[in-house]
Amino acid sequence: MSARVFINEVAPRDGFQIERDFVPTAAKIALIDDLSPLGFAKIEATSFTSPKAIPNLADAAEVMTGIQRQPGVDYVALIPNEKGVERALACGTDELNFVMSASDSHGRANLRMTANQSLERFEHMVALADGHNVFINASISTAFGCPFEGEVRPERVLEIVARAQARGIQGVTLCDTTGMANPRQVASLCAEALSRYPDMALTLHLHNTRGMGLANAFAGYEVGVMRFDAALGGLGGCPFAPGASGNVCTEDLVHMFEQMGVHTGVDLERLLGVAEQLPTLVGHDVPGQVVKAGTSQRRYPLPDAIG
C-alpha cells in the first residue's frame, strides 16, 4: 500500500456528458479553472467525440483551448477514434484516453465496435499520435461486468490489457461502467493486473451505482492501485443504468483517503468549496455526502441543555 494516491477529476467529461441540459462552455471552463489549482494529478476536460453522439461535449476544442493550464496537471480528453486523436492533438491535449469495452455487446451499443475492432483501431490511433508528446491511456469499459452480458471474465480483461500494451498504450483504466463491481472482485482483478503488467499505469474508474464505490476504491488501494478516476459531486452515470448514482464522488474519495492518512495531493477544503457550487451549476442535487455532512473533522457544539 502506498501512502500517496493520484486523483483524476472526470466530472467535466463523464459528468457533463449525460447532464440533461448543456453546460455552457464558459461554465465548463470556469469549473476546470477552479479545479486546476487544487492538486489533481489529471483533469479529464472533455471528449473529442462526434457532437451528434454526445451533444453536451460538442465544445471540446473550445474547452481544451480555453482553460488555463496548471503546471503539474495533465489535461486529458476521451478519444473514440482517429478523428478524435487529430482534434485533441490540435488542441495540445496532454493525455489521450482511448475508450473501448471489454464486452462486445456494450462495445457495439456504445461505440459500434467489438473489443477486437477497438484494439485494431487503437493501433492506428497510436500511430497518429506518434511524435507528439502525449501520454496514451485506454479506458476499458465494463471491465467488472456488462449490463447486457453480465459477467466479463477477468482473463478477457487481462488479455485486453496485454494487447493494449502491445499496441503502445501506456496506461489502462479498468472501468466499472455501471457499478457492478464488488470489493473482492476489484481486489482480485487489480492485483492480477498489477502483478502481470507492472509497467502499465493502472487506474480504477468506479461508479457508486450500488453504493460500493468507496468500498471498491479501498479494496483497489489495498492491493496497490494508486490512481483513481472520480467525479466532483458524484456526477455522471450510465445511460444503460437509469436511476442509478454516478461516478465515485471526488470529494468523498479524497476525504476517505485523507482520513486514512493517505495523501491525495488535493486540497479538500477548497474542493468542498467548489463542490458546494455544483448543484447550482447543473441545476439539481448531486450524490456527494461529505459536502452535506461536513468532514469527519467537523465538531458540533454541545447541546444547550447539558452545557
Added chain:
Amino acid sequence: MSARVFINEVAPRDGFQIERDFVPTAAKIALIDDLSPLGFAKIEATSFTSPKAIPNLADAAEVMTGIQRQPGVDYVALIPNEKGVERALACGTDELNFVMSASDSHGRANLRMTANQSLERFEHMVALADGHNVFINASISTAFGCPFEGEVRPERVLEIVARAQARGIQGVTLCDTTGMANPRQVASLCAEALSRYPDMALTLHLHNTRGMGLANAFAGYEVGVMRFDAALGGLGGCPFAPGASGNVCTEDLVHMFEQMGVHTGVDLERLLGVAEQLPTLVGHDVPGQVVKAGTSQRRYPLPDAIG
C-alpha cells in the same frame, strides 16, 4: 475472513426513533413481521427507553409483544437503564442491548452519563437480568470518534470493552455513531478488539454519513468481523449530525456481501421487495442504492438501434 456474516436489522429501532412522524405501532409490527422470515440473525425491534426521551418508541412493549417471533431470530431491544431491563424482560426480549458512549461529552448529551457511570450502571443492569435466558450486549457509541470531542482513543474503547466483559456483558457493538470512521481505523480497532477479546461477540454498527459505510464494513470484514448492524433503506442518522445519511443500508450491505460470495443468510430479493415499500411507510425517500439501481445481476436489453 469468514464466508458467513450475520446481519442485525436495526431500522425498527435506530431508524424509526428519529423519524419526524410517529410510525404507527401496527406498521412497526407489520414491518418486523415482514423482515422476520428473511434470514436475519437478529432484529432490533425497539428501545425500552423513556417515552419522553424518544416518543417514537413509546410503544416498545406493544411492539415486542405484538410481533410474531420467528425461530432462529433473536429479537433485540436497546436498553438505557434498569427500568428498561425490567420492561424488556417482562416482554420476553431475547437480547438486551445496553447503550453507552465511549466519549463523556456524547454520553452526557445522549444519556446523561459518563462512560464510567454507564459501566457502573451496567453492573446493576446485568444483575437484574440474572437468571433470565437473555444475551447481553453493549453498544459503545462514538467508538470511532465523537462529534463534540473529536478523536476517541482506541485504547479507551478497548478498555471499555474489557470492563464491559468484566461486568458480564457477552457481546459489544462498536458504533460509528456519526459516520466519522474510515476503513483503516475500522480495520485497526476491530483487529485489536478481536485479538484481545476473542470470547466477546463483536458487532460493527456503521453509518454512511460520509459515504464510507460499505467501505468500513468491508474493512471490518477483512479483519474478521462477522456481525453487522444495518438499517433497511439506510434509515436513521444522528441528531448531532443533521443533514447526513443514516445507518449503513441493509439491502446494500447484504448485496455487497452476497456479490463477494459471502453468505449473509438473508434473502436479498425478498428484502428488496420489503425495502421498496419503505418510502411509502415513512413518507420520504431513503438513501438505499440497490433498490433504485437493481442488483449487479440486473441485465438490460440491448438498445434497439443495434439489435
